[in-house]
Amino acid sequence: MFTHEFVRNAWLAGTFIALACGTIGWFVVVRGQVFAGDALSHVAFVGAIAAAAVGIDERIGLFALTLALAAGMGLLGRRAQADDVTIGTAFAWILGIGVLLLAILATSAGGASGITTANTLFGSIYSLSAGGSVVAAVVALAATAVVLAVTRPLLLSTLDPDVATVRGIPVRALGIVFLGALAVITAQSTEAVGALLLLGLIAAPAGAATRLTARPYLGMALSGAIAVGAMWGGLALSYAITSLPASSAIIGLAAAAYAAATVAAGVQRRRNRIT
Amino acid sequence: MTPSVSLNPIADLRQLFTFPFMVNALAAGTIVAVLGGVVGWYVVLRRETFASHTLSVMAFPGATGAALAGLPTSLGYYVACTVAALAIGRTGRGGRRGYGAQSAAIGTVQTVGLAAGFLFLSLNQDVLAGPETLLFGTFLGITTGQLLGLLIVAVVSLAALTALARPLLFASVDPEVARAGGIPVAALDAAFLVILGLAIAATSQLTGALLVFALLVAPAATAQQLTLRPLAGLALSVGFALLIAWLGLAIAYFSIYPVGFFVTTLAFGLYVAARVATARRR
Numbered sequence: 001m002f003t004h005e006f007v008r009n010a011w012l013a014g015t016f017i018a019l020a021c022g023t024i025g026w027f028v029v030v031r032g033q034v035f036a037g038d039a040l041s042h043v044a045f046v047g048a049i050a051a052a053a054v055g056i057d058e059r060i061g062l063f064a065l066t067l068a069l070a071a072g073m074g075l076l077g078r079r080a081q082a083d084d085v086t087i088g089t090a091f092a093w094i095l096g097i098g099v100l101l102l103a104i105l106a107t108s109a110g111g112a113s114g115i116t117t118a119n120t121l122f123g124s125i126y127s128l129s130a131g132g133s134v135v136a137a138v139v140a141l142a143a144t145a146v147v148l149a150v151t152r153p154l155l156l157s158t159l160d161p162d163v164a165t166v167r168g169i170p171v172r173a174l175g176i177v178f179l180g181a182l183a184v185i186t187a188q189s190t191e192a193v194g195a196l197l198l199l200g201l202i203a204a205p206a207g208a209a210t211r212l213t214a215r216p217y218l219g220m221a222l223s224g225a226i227a228v229g230a231m232w233g234g235l236a237l238s239y240a241i242t243s244l245p246a247s248s249a250i251i252g253l254a255a256a257a258y259a260a261a262t263v264a265a266g267v268q269r270r271r272n273r274i275t
Numbered sequence: 276m277t278p279s280v281s282l283n284p285i286a287d288l289r290q291l292f293t294f295p296f297m298v299n300a301l302a303a304g305t306i307v308a309v310l311g312g313v314v315g316w317y318v319v320l321r322r323e324t325f326a327s328h329t330l331s332v333m334a335f336p337g338a339t340g341a342a343l344a345g346l347p348t349s350l351g352y353y354v355a356c357t358v359a360a361l362a363i364g365r366t367g368r369g370g371r372r373g374y375g376a377q378s379a380a381i382g383t384v385q386t387v388g389l390a391a392g393f394l395f396l397s398l399n400q401d402v403l404a405g406p407e408t409l410l411f412g413t414f415l416g417i418t419t420g421q422l423l424g425l426l427i428v429a430v431v432s433l434a435a436l437t438a439l440a441r442p443l444l445f446a447s448v449d450p451e452v453a454r455a456g457g458i459p460v461a462a463l464d465a466a467f468l469v470i471l472g473l474a475i476a477a478t479s480q481l482t483g484a485l486l487v488f489a490l491l492v493a494p495a496a497t498a499q500q501l502t503l504r505p506l507a508g509l510a511l512s513v514g515f516a517l518l519i520a521w522l523g524l525a526i527a528y529f530s531i532y533p534v535g536f537f538v539t540t541l542a543f544g545l546y547v548a549a550r551v552a553t554a555r556r557r
Contacts, residue, residue, distance in 0.1 A: 029375045029376070029378070029379040030375050031375065032374040032375040032378055033378075034325065034375075034378035034379055034381070034382040035324065035325040035328070035378060035381075035382075037382075038325070038328070038382060038385070084322055084324040084325055085319055085322065085324050085492065085496045086496075087324070088324035088325075088328060088488070088492045088493075088496075089492055089493045089496055089542065089543055089546045090543065092485065092488050092489040092492065092493065092539050092542065092543070093489075093539045093540060093542070093543035095485050095535075095539065096485065096489065096535050096536045096537075096538065096539025096540055096543075097536065097539075097540075099485065099533045099535040099536050099539075100532055100533065100535075100536035102533075103531075103532050103533045103536075104532075199382050199385060199386045199389075200382075200383065200386030200387070200389075200390065202382070203378075203379045203381075203382030203383050203386065204379070204382070204383045204386065206379060207376065207379030207380060207382070207383055210375070210376060210379065211376070243397065243398060244394065244397075245393055245394060245397045247390060247393060248390040248391070248393050248394040248397075250390075251386050251387060251389075251390035252387070252390060254383075254386075255383050255386070255387045255390075258379075258380075258383050
């Protein structure tokens with residue numbers, strides 16, 4: 001299967017995107033910001049459409065709008081954590097703007113907009129070019145590196161913001177940096193796994209990891225490993241079964257890992273209760 | 276006859292009601308606004324925005340799955356929303372594990388639904404115009420039969436919610452004390468999610484996922500900025516939702532641009548205005 005170039009590109013980009021989503025996702029889940037991640041991934045789609053409407057590169061729109069929203073959420077909310085209700089109202093509006101842009105695009109560019117939409121919503125990991133997959137891998141690694149570099153202070157400011165503030169840790173600035181890294185990886189993965197399905201790589205592996213262990217570093221590593229495993233398994237499955245889209249296979253495996261972890265945690269808890 | 280705004284408001288209003296499709300759209304908008312205003316007030320109180328967003332995108336696997344199986348589309352909506360509501364309900368609300376763990380579960384439910392929808396779509400390429408019609412549908416083209424169906428579901432959901440109103444309010448505001456007081460909090464949580472799922476399933480097949488979400492969260496969030504009293508809040512929430520739906524539809528009628536943009540913009544504008552007003556008062 002690795003004799004095809006498009007398969008090699010998919011594996012290269014997919015591996016590093018999954019690694020980044022898994023490790024950053026652990027913080028996303030522990031900080032209760034899954035909805036923020038979800039909003040960012042939907043906004044990425046509006047960014048892409050906006051760029052298409054203006055006639056600039058799709059990726060500029062993706063990055064610009066997700067980063068702007070991340071900064072906005074960080075500045076508005078207490079401790080750089082905007083309320084879910086505020087996020088919901090704001091991102092419904094941004095989607096509304098997306099609808100408007102889509103209408104403008106449809107009247108000007110004709111049928112091409114439909115194809116753009118489908119690709120932005122669901123990504124097509126097998127259509128990545130060699131250069132595109134290298135860029136995706138590098139950006140994913142950089143985002144992971146940023147989060148890993150601030151892991152210790154970020155951990156403290158996540159688990160106990162008051163103590164972190166007393167210790168002189170810039171809690172709000174860290175929160176914004178974290179959302180920025182999340183925005184970058186969201187914008188980048190939108191091209192690979194798509195705006196809507198990206199959420200699965202952030203929520204499911206990290207959800208599984210937090211069920212299995214409370215230890216931070218182990219949890220992060222586990223989450224990254226589950227994400228990469230789901231990516232590899234999903235790519236292999238979708239290669240073997242041609243009618244199975246890669247995104248569906250990847251998400252299916254990640255969700256299966258989450259379900260298995262939930263069951264395992266339940267069994268463990270019951271056993272602890274008996275003894 | 277092309278729609279155009281004159282300076283005579285009575286003539287404009289009469290023009291709005293000329294076409295049957297517009298009358299049906301306004302009627303549907305009214306039902307959706309009342310339902311969304313009431314159910315949404317509880318959604319915002321319970322901080323279940325993410326869950327309701329997840330339920331509203333279940334339209335996608337519902338519609339594509341029904342098309343693949345050859346079943347009526349509306350059945351697909353109801354099945355997908357109910358299954359998702361029960362799955363989210365299984366994880367419990369916050370509780371001991373905290374909000375983070377619950378939001379991971381909701382996120383997983385949402386993404387599994389979307390992945391399934393995408394799979395159904397790829398197995399059955401030619402049945403649907405595209406994902407954007409499902410997500411960003413409009414009020415236009417609603418038949419009288421569909422309107423009747425919507426009305427029935429709205430009445431049933433509102434009746435169920437009225438029956439549960441007081442214990443649900445207690446369980447939403449202070450689950451611990453409610454549980455100590457003998458109120459079945461977990462059952463109420465699940466029941467509310469199923470009502471929410473039904474309401475969303477009924478409305479999203481007519482309006483698209485985006486509009487449901489906008490009418491569910493924004494008016495209620497605006498109302499709760501202004502008052503914390505339940506009855507006044509509910510009334511305000513319904514009032515805002517009606518205002519947004521009617522104005523949005525009316526503006527969209529006279530414009531070439533989609534209703535989704537106007538409804539969400541009005542909703543967001545009201546919310547921001549309420550935030551600014553209350554911030555100044557404090």
